[in-house]
Amino acid sequence: MLIVYWNCLLFGIAFAVITLVIGEVIGHWLDSAAAALHLDHFDFMQPIVIVGGITTFGAAGIIFHKYTLLDVTLIAILAVLIALVLSAAIYIFFVRNMSKAEHSIGHSVGDLVGKAAEVSVTIPTLGYGEIIIHTNSGISNYPAVSFEGLQIMQGQKVVIVELRGRDFAVSELNI
Structure with missing residues (x-):
């Protein structure tokens, strides 16, 4: 033994x-x-x-x-x-x-599609603005364009519709 x-x-x-x-x-x-x-x-x-x-x-x-x-x-x-x-x-x-x-607080930008955000820099009809997203890891800023091609003013709540390259296409969130 x-x-x-x-x-x-x-x-x-x-x-x-x-x-x-x-x-x-x-x-x-x-x-x-x-x-x-x-x-x-x-x-x-x-x-x-x-x-x-x-x-x-x-x-x-x-x-x-x-x-x-x-x-x-x-x-x-x-x-x-x-x-x-x-x-x-x-x-x-x-x-x-x-x-x-083992669970990370990080996120992938693709995971943010469908999430609510707030416009921090006005998004013009044919240009880029900026949105703020609150995530588990904190607050993140991302460039954004209007999904419908409409101007979206600073402070407006938006929803992320899709990811276009490294930028988000957003639409106004009507609550």
Whole structure:
């Protein structure tokens, strides 16, 4: 059984070293495999949780085997329990919190189509003005043209109709 513990420990160490070198590739491969196996809704099945549990199982087994006189079965049970507790702690205190932090407050300009804005610089009939958009990341200014070719005065509420290159085509918002 000692060989199993050492293999688990060495696997975990090797996985950690390899992850440092090519972590993105492994992460993408494991995400694809989880999606193919329909495990993507089990967010606790993250590689860090699983490999952390395997590594902990190996380390605990080695320590109990070397420094105690416990029965082989009891050592295996204790190693599994310690691995489960540590894996749960990794998930609760690291994985779950980091997955919440992955959500960005940034936005794509294409996502702003259909949003309301305010004209900050009057938009002439055949020219450019400027609009202000309130987003999760703050207030942004963008160049804009009139969708209908009508003048839109400063302070008027508008809706973004489409993105034309890097500029927005807007229409007056009648509330």
